[in-house]
Amino acid sequence: xxxxxxxxxxxxAVESRFPRNVSLKGGKKVELRLxxxxxxxxxxxxxHGLPADDLLFLRRNIAEPAAVQEWIDDIAAGQxxxxxxxxxxxxxxxxxxHLNPASWMRHxxxxxxxxxxxxxxxxxxxxxASEIYATAKLMGLxxxxxxxxxxxxxxxxxxxxxxxxxxxxxxxxxxxxxxxTRDLLVMAYDxxxxxxxxxx
Numbered sequence: 001x002x003x004x005x006x007x008x009x010x011x012x013a014v015e016s017r018f019p020r021n022v023s024l025k026g027g028k029k030v031e032l033r034l035x036x037x038x039x040x041x042x043x044x045x046x047x048h049g050l051p052a053d054d055l056l057f058l059r060r061n062i063a064e065p066a067a068v069q070e071w072i073d074d075i076a077a078g079q080x081x082x083x084x085x086x087x088x089x090x091x092x093x094x095x096x097x098h099l100n101p102a103s104w105m106r107h108x109x110x111x112x113x114x115x116x117x118x119x120x121x122x123x124x125x126x127x128x129a130s131e132i133y134a135t136a137k138l139m140g141l142x143x144x145x146x147x148x149x150x151x152x153x154x155x156x157x158x159x160x161x162x163x164x165x166x167x168x169x170x171x172x173x174x175x176x177x178x179x180x181t182r183d184l185l186v187m188a189y190d191x192x193x194x195x196x197x198x199x200x
Contacts (some may be wrong), residue, residue: 010081013138016017017131018083025123030092034130035075035082039091040068046091049116055174057149057190059112074098079141085115085124092119097130097136107142113155125158137191144189149174149182158186164189 019033037042047055047063060067074080079099086094093115100108111132115124136144146164147153164187175186 010078011138014081014135015133016090019099022127024119024127025121027120028087028122030085030087030119030124032083032085032127035072035084035094037072039066039071039084042091043068043071043094046094046116049085052113054114056178057152070099081135083128084164085119085128087119092116093124093128095132097132097139097188101142101196108143108145109136109141109143110145110147111136112146115160120154125154126161129158135190142191148185148187150178150185151182154177156187159187162189171175 012148017032017033019031021029021031023029043062044065047068050063054063055063059098062068062071071080071082075082079101082094082095082096084094096099096112096114098110098112099112100106111129112133113125113128114127133144135176145167146155146159147161150169166185167188170184170186174182176182
């Protein structure tokens with residue numbers, strides 16, 4: 001039985017979307033549900049199965065228990081919402097919507113996604129992106145942003161298919177754990193211009 005999700009303020013229409021099963025390319029099925037306080041160990045297991053390069057560019061080091069707990073606390077505080085894709089008992093990937101605490105940017109939400117290696121190229125990223133889009137619209141947001149380094153071509157392709165457009169390129173804005181810097185690409189799209197569903 002899925003763990004109880006955090007008690008954050010969000011529309012009943014968002015809650016009613018989950019849990020449910022979806023099919024990926026090739027007929028593979030995963031369950032979509034909201035991340036909650038009981039998912040720390042599951043997320044740590046997911047993180048430990050990722051390539052080291054994936055962890056370099058995450059906002060938090062999700063291979064560390066304290067970082068995952070901070071994430072869960074943000075969900076409980078209503079600062080973010082995360083949709084998990086579950087295969088059996090394991091996390092296949094996740095999509096997160098992060099709200100901006102600045103009152104003059106309260107209409108914005110940032111989308112972050114990551115799929116496990118076995119699920120890449122199977123449509124999971126587009127499914128998660130579509131879920132976050134629909135959730136953001138239900139929460140009254142007007143614009144979504146996505147941030148990535150220039151060498152994250154797969155992520156850029158996913159967002160371009162959703163209609164996101166580049167808005168800014170920030171030179172040497174990202175410093176990885178190894179101390180090297182990379183340029184940060186910021187993409188965005190008005191929610192009214194997106195489609196409710198994405199073909200997978």
